[in-house]
Amino acid sequence: MDTLEQPNLTRYAALLPDTGEPGFGVYVHWPFCAAKCPYCDFNSHVRHQPVDQERFTAAFLKEMATVRQLSGPKTVTSVFLGGGTPSLMNPSTVAAILDGIGKHWHMPDGIEITMEANPSSVEAERFRGYRAAGVNRVSLGVQALNDRDLKFLGRLHDVADALKAIKLARDIFPRMSFDLIYARPNQTVDEWERELKEAISYAVDHLSLYQLTIEEGTPFFGLHKAGKLIVPDGDQSALLYEATQEITAREGLPAYEVSNHARPGAESRHNLTYWRYGEYAGIGPGAHGRLTRGSMKIATATERKPESWLDLVERDGHGMIDQEQLGYEEQADELLLMGLRLKEGVDLARWQQLSGRDLDPKREEFLLEHGFIERIGNSRLRCTPSGMLILDSVVADLAC
Template identity: 35%
Template sequence: MSQTLSSSKAETSAVCLPVPPPLSLYIHIPWCVRKCPYCDFNSHPLRTPLPEQDYLEALTRDLQAALSCVRGRRVHTVFIGGGTPSLLSAAAVDRLLSTVHTLLPLDPQAEITLEANPGTFEVEKFRAFRDAGINRLSLGVQSFNDRHLSALGRIHDGREARAALDCALTLFPRVNVDLMYGLPGQSVAEAVADLETALATGLSHVSTYHLTIEPHTLFYARPPKQPDEDSTASIEEEIDARLAAAGFFRYETSAAARPGHACQHNLNYWLFGDYLGIGAGAHGKLSTQQGITREIRFKQPRAYMEAAYRGDAVQAREPVAPRALPFEFMMNALRLREGFEPALFAERTGLSLTVVEPILRQAQARGLLQWDAHRIRATPLGQRFLNDLLTLFLPE
């Protein structure tokens, strides 16, 4: 019989977090030139000029209102995501980061990432982004193949993607490229060619995502024909082999990097760290001595700005029930190929590892998990069937 987490044991365990985990800051920019047919993120096509100054003022007020929740805590990473943050002017990014530096104790070595679309790449503008303090750029390339880019509704072509990547590598000390596979009509050779094009530039980080059809997207209403499971499996095997041959380590389900170049912001997510999220639709997770709370900001940009001006842009705050914490922790930490140290579970959830020991034993017996005194991690089988592994940690 399949075993799941006993709710009574988790509910009666005291949740006490005397030392909060590392803190990151996420800033959401909700606009795009146009909405891609596969995208289910909170992004909105620009139909009027970007209300840059009004939105920056809303972000400032949002951050000011949130200071009481994070007072005295150092911020270790900043991630400006979207949408398409590179639609902002260089002056806006400079003002935004100046506000962050003014209001928060930011680590002098903080990783500060900006997401960018190759179709918005301008050399002088991106040089000014770097000068404003951006030290890591994440390029949403998805593919270098014009046919696939057209099918995905991207605003750039392969030539623009290659030019943007080449230039980014001269400007920023760290660059990530997002690539998608399992695209309509994509062959194994075409998927590998996209990866090889990226690797040939000498970049240090690659994120690879299988195209998934999400509800409330255009592709959900009119699904494209994707490669079959055998072809997709072959693509994944080839990607892993090529990455390994190039000296990359796949440290997380979708991310691979050369040694020392893993994304510190995303690692904080996977290790169940805290993050303050500001901006339209941004999510946050904050820990106190009393427990863990999740937040979400108003989703529609106009509603968000109005709420931020009123002094509280948070649409919903909800404490995470102790019985839900094991699943939430494992859902993040087991994405990491190296897993986590056993002591981290108690440090980040406030629960004793004994709460999940029966599940760990069961997963280990099924070949899904490795567990010893030093590490807890998914086996290769557990990585392949990660959803099955995580289901074991769901509360009854």
């Protein structure tokens, strides 16, 4: 097994510490990809002609101005450039977007600024430009550490490309994470354990480990429905999940969320904003937001098709097609849904304030007795490892 030289961890101190507060994040969606992966149901689009980055940049900035009117003045605690494949953007595009965020909201030094990237060699060469633009955390879509499964997953890179991108990211960015997909067809626990241990040897402080899910509307969905793609059953998936938790905890990267693992202090600040049910502005095609106005929360959503979004922004100043005011009960349900994904759990006082009621004592007692949830003192509630395996059911029971 090849190992990479360990990075200089003293550089991490430059990022502001996590305060534990939900925060205010800005999410910017770059919707374009070089190819569409067969498992992906994200809002991503392939264009065979060059994208007019200057025109899209101007539209991002225009939509920011409108969203700023909705949000009011805020202090940004994180920025996330997602996609699609944001590493298809020119560094100058990234710099203009980050400058725009700083113009519309207060953006302190040292906040986390993440960019998703695919580990092809051409994109990796842009890393220094992204770092100069202000990106201080990169999230690489590695997905597998063998060429057979990378091909199966429709990835354009091979393992050599991935390791080159990981090394470059470790050298350039203060923080780095990469994704892997497991529970792939015919994958055994032993195979996954070996691959995961190899991944940990390359990781710095964060890994995102997702089970393969078959999403409607994807090529994998059709193959699965036709019986041509068989994924591990529930029991095998549970064994793979349990092995994941055991190995990452032993190696110092415990789960802080269902699918995310980090060394203490290296958790993704932006994703914590989602799971702690904070506020976030969604900019770009298909982006979603949650903005607070007074005591109410507004859910925003933009047009998904890039060119249609672009036309709307140029005409109206934004591409939003939905602004829904969420009632207190809806907010309470979302808080529960998001917060129970976290190891730190849910702030019960906050949930009670939104919902206007206590948890149903019989439902809570049932889940406690069966070891699916546990109290953290008197103030918080969280899922146990067993509860995480049936998270949707636990949330549904508690929300009733």
